[in-house]
Amino acid sequence: MSRFFLRRNPAGISGSLTKFLYPTRFTFSFIKNASTFKRFSLERPGVQGSVVRSKPPARHVFDDLLLQFREQLTIGDVNKVMEAYPLLLQRKLLHPMDTYEIARLLHVEHRTKKSKVSPEALSNHVRDFIDNYKKRRLPPHKRAAISLIGYYKEAGNFDDGLDFWNWLIQQDDNYVSIQAYGAGIELLAAYGRDLEYCEEVYNHALKRFNVDFNDYHLSSGAIVPDRAEHMLSRGISMSLLQGMICAQLLHGDWQGAYLSLDTAFRLHPTQIPPRVYQIFLYERPLNEVYQVFCMACQSGSTVSAKSLTVVLDHLIDAQEIGGDVDLNLDLVRAMLRALQAYIASGNKAEAPHLNCLFRGIMALLPDLIGSPIDNTLYANDVSQSVTKLFEQLQDLFCVLGVLPNLLTFSEMISLGGRLGQVEIVTLALKRMKAAGLTADQHTYSRLVVSGGNLKDASMVQSAWARWNECGPEEGKKSMDKWITLCIACSKAGIESYALEQLQMSKHAPKESSLKRLLDISTPNVIGASKFISSTKSTTHFQYIRDIGEELDTIRDQIAERRFRNLKNISFGHPSIWPWSTRGNEAWQRKLYDELTSDSSAPALAPPNAAEQSTGGHRVSPESSTGYPLDELRYLNWRSINDLLMQAEVFENRVEQAVNKAITQGKPASSPRNVRYLKNSSKQKEHEYVSAQLKAYRKDVGVETARRETEEEWRNRVLTLRRQHLARK
Numbered sequence: 004m005s006r007f008f009l010r011r012n013p014a015g016i017s018g019s020l021t022k023f024l025y026p027t028r029f030t031f032s033f034i035k036n037a038s039t040f041k042r043f044s045l046e047r048p049g050v051q052g053s054v055v056r057s058k059p060p061a062r063h064v065f066d067d068l069l070l071q072f073r074e075q076l077t078i079g080d081v082n083k084v085m086e087a088y089p090l091l092l093q094r095k096l097l098h099p100m101d102t103y104e105i106a107r108l109l110h111v112e113h114r115t116k117k118s119k120v121s122p123e124a125l126s127n128h129v130r131d132f133i134d135n136y137k138k139r140r141l142p143p144h145k146r147a148a149i150s151l152i153g154y155y156k157e158a159g160n161f162d163d164g165l166d167f168w169n170w171l172i173q174q175d176d177n178y179v180s181i182q183a184y185g186a187g188i189e190l191l192a193a194y195g196r197d198l199e200y201c202e203e204v205y206n207h208a209l210k211r212f213n214v215d216f217n218d219y220h221l222s223s224g225a226i227v228p229d230r231a232e233h234m235l236s237r238g239i240s241m242s243l244l245q246g247m248i249c250a251q252l253l254h255g256d257w258q259g260a261y262l263s264l265d266t267a268f269r270l271h272p273t274q275i276p277p278r279v280y281q282i283f284l285y286e287r288p289l290n291e292v293y294q295v296f297c298m299a300c301q302s303g304s305t306v307s308a309k310s311l312t313v314v315l316d317h318l319i320d321a322q323e324i325g326g327d328v329d330l331n332l333d334l335v336r337a338m339l340r341a342l343q344a345y346i347a348s349g350n351k352a353e354a355p356h357l358n359c360l361f362r363g364i365m366a367l368l369p370d371l372i373g374s375p376i377d378n379t380l381y382a383n384d385v386s387q388s389v390t391k392l393f394e395q396l397q398d399l400f401c402v403l404g405v406l407p408n409l410l411t412f413s414e415m416i417s418l419g420g421r422l423g424q425v426e427i428v429t430l431a432l433k434r435m436k437a438a439g440l441t442a443d444q445h446t447y448s449r450l451v452v453s454g455g456n457l458k459d460a461s462m463v464q465s466a467w468a469r470w471n472e473c474g475p476e477e478g479k480k481s482m483d484k485w486i487t488l489c490i491a492c493s494k495a496g497i498e499s500y501a502l503e504q505l506q507m508s509k510h511a512p513k514e515s516s517l518k519r520l521l522d523i524s525t526p527n528v529i530g531a532s533k534f535i536s537s538t539k540s541t542t543h544f545q546y547i548r549d550i551g552e553e554l555d556t557i558r559d560q561i562a563e564r565r566f567r568n569l570k571n572i573s574f575g576h577p578s579i580w581p582w583s584t585r586g587n588e589a590w591q592r593k594l595y596d597e598l599t600s601d602s603s604a605p606a607l608a609p610p611n612a613a614e615q616s617t618g619g620h621r622v623s624p625e626s627s628t629g630y631p632l633d634e635l636r637y638l639n640w641r642s643i644n645d646l647l648m649q650a651e652v653f654e655n656r657v658e659q660a661v662n663k664a665i666t667q668g669k670p671a672s673s674p675r676n677v678r679y680l681k682n683s684s685k686q687k688e689h690e691y692v693s694a695q696l697k698a699y700r701k702d703v704g705v706e707t708a709r710r711e712t713e714e715e716w717r718n719r720v721l722t723l724r725r726q727h728l729a730r731k
Contacts, residue, residue, distance in 0.1 A: 069096050076104045081112045081120050085128045092140055099144040105132060106147040110154045122158075129154060130163070137170055145180040149242075152186040161194040184208035185246030192250035201250040208243055220270060223262040223724070226601050227269060231623040231633040234270050241267060245279045252286040257650045261643055262724065264295075268302065268639035269599075273626045275304040284313045288653055291646055292317055293337060298642050300344035301569060302635065303627035308353045311345045315359035322366040331367050332546050338363050339553055346403065346561065347569040348628055354408040357400045361411065364392060365418050367546050386426045388547045389418065393430075395551045399558040409440050413449045420453025428453055428462075444473045448487060455491030463491050464500060471508075569628035590713050594720060595640055647723040 072091060075083040084105060091097050109129050112118055118125070133151065135141050148171055155164025168187050171179050185208075188201050209218040217239050219225050227234055244267055251260040260283070267279055283295045296314045299306050318334045318341075338360055346352060368385070393415060397407060412435040419427030428450070435442065442450075447470035454462030467488055476484045485505065492501035623631040630638070664670060711719070 073101070073104075076101070076108060079108060079111070081108060081125070081128065084108060085131075092135060097142060099142040102136070102141045103144040103147045103150070106144075106150040110150040110157075113154050113158055126158070126160070133163075133167060137167075143174075143177040145176075145178065145183065148179060148183040149186045152183065152190050156186075156190045156193050161190070164190050165194065181208050181212040181240040182242040184212075185240060185242035185244070188243075188246030189249045192246075192253045198250060198254040198256060201247070201254075205243065205247050208240075212240075221266060223266055224598075225266070225269075226599055227636075230599060230636050231631065233273075233624060233632065239270060241271065241274075241276050241279065245276060245282075248279060249282050252282055257287075257654060258647065258723065261646050261650065264646075265640065265643040268298070268643070269636060272632060272635045272639060273303050275299060275302055277305055277307055277310070280304075281307070281310055284310060284317075287650070289317050289321055290649055291653070293341065294642060294646060294649075296341060297344050298639060300348040300350075301626075301628060301630070301638065303348050303569075303630075306345055306348060306350050308351070308356070311341060311350075311352075312355050312359060314341050315356065315363065319359060319363045319366070322363065328367060328543065328546065332550075335363050335367065335550055336553070339550075339557065343557060344569065352400060352403045352405050354400075354405055354411065357396060357405060357407060358410050358414055361393065361396055362414050364396075364547070364550055365389070365414075367550070368422060368543050384544055385422050386424050388544050389415075389422070389424070389427050390430060392547055392551050392554075395554045395558075399554050399561075402558050402561050407434075407438060409435070409443060409446055412438075412440070413446050416446070416449045416453050420449075420456035423457065425457050425459065428457070442469070444470060444476075447473065448484070451487055451491045455494035458495050460495045460497045460500070463488075463495050463497065467504065569630070590716060591641055591644075592637075594717055595637055598724075599636070599640065644720055644723070648719075651723065 068087060069091060072084065072087045075087065088097070088101075088105065091101075109125065109132065112120055112125060113122075120128075129151070132141075136143075136147070136151075151167060152164065152171075155161065155167065168190060171183065172187070184204060188204055191201055191204065192198075206218075209221065217236070220227075220234075220236060220239050221244060244263055248260050248263045248267075251257075251263060264279065264283070267275055277299075280295050280299045284292050287295070292314060296306070296310065299310075315338055318338050322331045322334050342352070342356065342360065345356075368389075400407070412431045415431035415434075416428050419425065419429075419431065435446075447466045450466035451463055451470065454460075454466055470484070475481065488504065489498075489501045492498050623633055625631050626635055
């Protein structure tokens with residue numbers, strides 16, 4: 004009598020029923036060999052050593068192809084994946100997870116800066132994949148839509164993206180999820196659909212996926228059952244909330260965005276998705292960016308290395324080179340606090356953070372290009388201070404397991420030129436060689452610039468020769484390269500060398516551009532020197548020494564593992580802006596309890612056996628940073644109040660600036676996006692951002708000087724928290 008067995012091939016795809024002529028049993032050999040498995044062997048009962056191989060099915064060739072296909076998916080080779088998948092699709096061998104992995108790979112490939120696939124080819128791959136997906140040839144997967152929508156948004160292909168979105172929302176739950184609605188809202192907001200339409204999509208998602216009253220829990224006035232415990236509920240999608248936050252920020256609805264952020268921190272104070280707070284880092288001014296970043300670190304959420312780099316870049320952009328030293332010092336200390344919070348929340352520092360800190364700290368020193376130093380002692384102080392600080396920074400990051408990279412030493416080379424100290428440049432080259440690093444085009448360009456600032460003709464010439472050995476530049480980079488040479492030669496007094504190189508090189512611009520290059524370089528020659536007094540600059544070096552001591556303190560804290568508990572580390576209040584919630588602690592606690600607790604709710608259950616063993620006290624869960632959840636929720640609520648008040652001051656200033664410009668008949672330059680200024684030099688960008696920060700500090704100073712009663716403070720908080728709801 005024959006037996007039937009369900010044969011499962013090693014790729015995990017359901018096979019057909021195979022009929023055997025005699026009773027047999029499976030011997031499963033799940034032995035990995037280069038990402039493949041040995042085939043199942045069949046032994047005849049009672050006969051040792053006899054092995055009967057099953058006859059392979061007709062599609063056994065495609066099993067190997069499927070394994071190779073999935074291996075290429077893991078590697079991330081788009082070309083080979085898209086070459087193999089049509090045949091597997093034809094044989095109906097793909098699994099829903101394969102659909103998701105292909106969609107995810109296409110999205111990731113678009114984000115890859117050095118992709119081997121051209122944008123046109125990638126667009127064709129996506130178009131072909133979408134076509135098969137819509138025709139239901141591909142097995143559906145809910146998360147595939149999220150990656151596809153993300154690709155369309157980031158590629159700026161809104162026509163095809165909206166066409167796919169309109170098709171998607173008409174499908175069943177095998178194709179679409181509540182997370183896909185969050186991604187769709189981001190796509191619609193980036194396309195330019197109004198906020199009211201995005202809110203309609205948001206509400207539709209809440210109704211379609213209504214599980215455990217998620218529409219209530221995601222509202223800004225909701226109350227969690229127990230502030231000291233984790234929120235356990237199905238269907239609460241942070242991705243949907245993230246999409247709404249993005250739409251609110253892009254449409255300037257700062258109140259709605261912060262109330263939504265408050266909802267996220269209230270529901271899951273220790274599990275905030277990175278994208279939720281990252282949106283604020285790019286869309287809000289410096290003071291708000293800094294506080295949102297600190298909130299993310301305080302919660303113990305995963306904070307990307309890029310987020311810290313963005314915050315440090317914001318702080319550097321606000322510095323005044325050679326300007327307000329006290330402002331620069333406040334900004335440097337804010338950088339150190341941001342680094343402390345980032346490390347203490349369990350994140351890993353990287354080399355770009357070292358470079359940002361070094362560049363920010365060195366802004367405390369005056370710009371000495373073309374400025375004679377009045378005595379040798381001062382010149383030695385400059386070199387020694389920079390050298391010691393670099394060593395302190397290097398020691399700190401070595402404790403963190405981070406080594407300097409080429410950009411680190413390039414920053415040091417530029418600093419030597421800016422400070423007029425050839426010893427710093429020489430030290431940077433020696434340290435770079437000791438670290439086993441080889442200079443690249445970027446390093447040689449910094450050497451050319453520093454050689455011009457130092458009026459060192461030999462440095463300019465040797466660095467230029469090495470720069471050319473790295474290969475020719477193309478397009479705008481080529482023109483920038485020659486402009487750099489001409490400016491450096493003009494400063495070093497060797498204009499003839501620049502002309503000689505322009506005439507000899509095969510890759511030089513056309514003759515019509517030669518005069519333009521020389522004209523560009525002429526105004527950059529340093530004219531009358533500005534005298535720097537050593538007595539007046541003593542304060543700069545004292546600040547550098549103070550920062551060095553703080554670096555040593557942070558290094559010791561890390562080495563002694565005192566950074567495991569963020570709660571025990573005192574950061575103080577940043578003095579970049581004179582702001583704090585004006586209500587005292589008693590006022591804030593009283594209002595917090597009133598807004599976040601329900602007096603009609605039943606009392607908590609009596610202590611269980613574990614609680615009784617601890618004296619009847621409840622043991623509240625803590626975040627990875629050492630905060631009990633009830634305290635963390637309160638701190639987040641208070642920070643949201645701060646952010647709402649800061650945003651109100653900022654938006655009022657924006658409105659005043661716009662009204663003033665309209666009155667004067669001039670175009671309004673909105674300070675909303677303070678980082679990316681088009682058609683402006685780096686120096687002008689620094690001046691612009693510094694001016695905005697100073698104006699903001701002045702406005703906030705006037706605001707905080709006003710004394711408020713408890714009733715006035717209470718009404719203001721309630722207005723900021725509920726005005727958005729009233730408008731809706």
